[in-house]
Amino acid sequence: MEWVVLSAVLLMTVLCLLKVNVILSILISTIAAGLMSGLGFADSVELLVAGMGNSANTALSYILLGAFAVAISYTGITKILVNFIIRVLTGKKTMMLFALAGVACLSQNAVPVHIAFIPILIPPLLKVFDQMRMDRRAVALALTFGLKAPYVMIPAGFGLLFQRLILDGLNSNGGEITLYEVTLSMLIPGSGMIVGLLIGILFTYRKDKASKDSMKEEKIKTEDLVEEITFGKQHVMTIIAIISALIVQIITQDLILGALTGIIAMFVLVALPFKKLDSVMAGGISMMGMISFIIFAAAGFANVLQETGAVSELVEVSVSALGNNKPLIAFVLLLLGLVITIGIGTSFGTIPIVAALFVPICLATGFSPLATAALVGTAGALGDAGSPASDSTLGPTSGLNADGKHDHIWDTCVPTFIHYNIPLFIFGWIAAMVL
Template sequence: MGWVVIVAVLLMTVLCLLKVNVILSIIISAIAAGLMSGLGFVDSVELMVSGMGESANTALSYILLGAFAAAISYTGITKILVNFIIRILTGKKTMMLLALAGVASLSQNLVPVHIAFIPILIPPLLKLFDQMRMDRRAVAVSLAFGLKAPYVMIPAGFGLLFQDLILEGLRTNGAEITLNQVTLSMLIPGSGMIFGLLVAILVSYRKDKLPENKEKDTEANAVDLIEEVSFSKKHAWTLVAIVLALIVQIITGNLILGALTGIIALFVFVAVPYRELDQIMTRGISMMGTISFVILVAAGFAEVLQQTGAVAELVEASASVLGDNKPLIAFVLLLLGLVITIGIGTSFGTIPIIAALFVPICLTAGFSPLATAALVGTAGALGDAGSPASDSTLGPTAGLNTDGRHNHIWDTCVPTFLHFNIPLFIFGWIAAMVL
C-alpha cells in the first residue's frame, strides 16, 4: 500500500495547483487515502479528525501569537520599524529582500516568535513593495528562507528543537551521535538554501514587476507609510511585554504561555486599552485562523497516512529493491522524504517518522552517523518550504495577501519549492556522500 502515500500527496498537490482551497484539498486527499487503504468514508473522516488533536497545541499557539501580533501592531511601534526600513531601504530591492530574510531569521533563533512577526511587519510595507515594483514572489522566498534555514542550521530556539528531534530520532533507532555532530551534518544542506535564496533574489525575480489590479485597494494597503511616530512610554511598555513573553516562552518551552503573557502584559501596562480586547482577539483570529485550521487538517491527513501503514510500507518497499548502492539509497530516501513531508506539511512533525524508518536502512547500508543525520534532517526539511500546508508558506502568504494580490500556491508555494527544495535535495545528497 506504499503507493497510497504518493497518490494522496499528488492528489493534494494537483488540487492545490488547480486553486482548490487548501483545506478542502487536504481533506479530500485524506479521505482518498483512507478509501485506497480499505477504509470507508466515515472511518476515514473519523481517523483524520482523531489525528487533528495532535496539533491543537500548535494551532492555539498561532491564534494567540496572532492576537499578540495584533496587539503589538495596535500600539504603533511597528510604524517606527517600518519608517526606518523605508528611509534606509527604499529603492534598494536587493538590500530590502536580504533585510527581510534577516528579520525572519531572527524569528527562529534569537527572538523565537516564528511567524508572528509577519502580520505585524509585512502589511504596512505592501504599498512600498508596489511602488518599488518588487516581485512579491521574491519577498515570499526571502521570508520562507528566514523561517526555515536558521532552524535547519543553527541549534538555538526552534533550531535547537529541530536538531534535538534529529538527535533523539537517531539515538532511539541505534545510531551514536552528538548534538554538535547533528549541527555539523546540517551545514551542507542548509548551504543549499542560501544558494536558493541568492538565485531567487539575483536571478529569478530580479526584474521589476508591476502590481496586478492596481486599482484595487484595501485598508491594509492604504497604511500611511510616511507617518512619523515618536517613541513613547507606550512603546517602552510594549518592548517590556515582548521581553516578558520571550522569557516565559524560553523558560516554559511553551508558545501558548509566552503569547498569553505578552497579551496580558500589554493590557496590564495599558499599552493597549482593555476596551480593545475583543477587537484585538478578533484580528488575531482573522490573521492566523486559516493557518491554524490548515495545520489541524494537515495533522489529520498525516494520521490517516500513518495509521493505515502506507508510509512504512512505502519505505520498506523502496529499501527492498535498493540493495547496498549508497548513492541510489540516499537519492531515494530524500525523494521519499520530500513526498512524505510535503504531504504532512511540517518538518518537526515528520522527523520522528522519518528517523524511525530511515535510520535502520542507513545503518544497514553503511552510512556514517553524520551522513545518516544529514539524510534524516534533509528529508524532514524537504517539502516544508513548498508545501501548501506548511507554516513556512502559510506565514508569508498571510502577510503578502492582506490586499488580495498574492496567490498562496503560485506566488508562495511554487517559488519556495523550486528555490529551496531542489538545492536542499542536491546539497543533502552531497552531504550524505561526503560525511
C-alpha cells in the same frame, strides 16, 4: 498499498494547483488515501479527526502568537519598523529583500512570533513594493528563507526544537549522536537554502515587475507612505514584554507559555489598556485561524497515512530494491521525505515519522551518525517550502495577498519549492555522502 502516499500527495497537489481551497484539498486527499488503503468513509474520517489532536499544541500556540503580534501592533511599534524600512530601503530592492529575510530570521529566534508578524509588517509595504516594481515572488522567497533556514541550521528557538527532534529520533531508534553533532550535520543542507535565496533574489526575480495598477498610478512620495510616530514609554514596555516572552520560551521550551507571558505582560505593564484584550484575541484568531485549521487538517492527513501503514510500506518497497548502494539509498530516502513533508506540510511533524523508518535503514547500510542525522533532518525539511499546507508558505501569502494580488500556489509555493527544495535536496545528499 505502497502507492497510497504518492497518489494522495499527488491528488492534493493537483487540487491545490487547480486553486481548490487548501483545507478541502487536504480533506479530499485524506479520505482518498483511506479508501485506497481499504478503509471506509467513516473509518477514514475517524482517523482524520483523531490525528487532528496531534497538532492542537501547535495550532493553539499559533493563535496565541497571533494575538501577541496583534497586541504588539496596537502599540504602534511595528509602524516604527515599517517607517524605517520605507525611509532607508525604498528604491534599494536587493537590500530590502535581504532586510525582510533578516527580520523573518529574527521571528524564529529573537522575537518568537513565527509567522504572526507577516500580516502586520507586510501589508503596509505593498504599495512600496509596487512603486519599486518589485516581484512579490522574491519577497515570498525572502520571507520563507527567514522562516525556515534558522530552524534548519541554528539550535536556538524553533531551531532548538527541530534539532532536538532529530536528536531524539536518532537516539530512540538505535543511533548515538549529540546535539552539537546534529547541528554540524545540518550546516551543509542549510547552506543549500542560502544558495537558493541568492539565486532567487540576485538572478531569477531581479527584473522589475509592474502590477497593472502601478502602471496607471502616479508615483507616491516616500513621505506620503510614512506615518509619523514617536518612540515613547508604551514602546519601552512593549520591548520588555517581548523580552519576557522570549525568556520564558527559552526556559520552558514552550511557545504557548511564551506567548501567554507576552500577552499578559503587555497588559500588566500597561503597554495596552485592558479593554483591548477582547479585540487582541479576536485579531489573533482572525489572523492565524485559517492557518491553524490547515495545520489541523494536515495532521489528520498524516495520521491516516501512518495508521494505514502506507508510509512504512513505501519506504520498505523503495529501499529493498536498492541493496547497499548508499548514494542511491540516500537519494531515495530524501525523495520520500520530500513527498511526505509536502503532503503533511510540517517539517517538525515529519521528523518523528522519517526517523523511525530511516534510522534503522541508514545504520544497517553503513551511514555514519552524522550522515544519518543529515538525511533525517533534510528529509524532514524538504517539502516544507513549497507545500500548500506549510506555515512557511501560508505565512508569506497571508501578508502578500492582503490586497488580493498574490496567488498562494503560483506566487509562493512554486517559487519556494524550486529555489529551496532543489538545493536542499542536493546539499543534503552531499552531506550524506561526505559526513
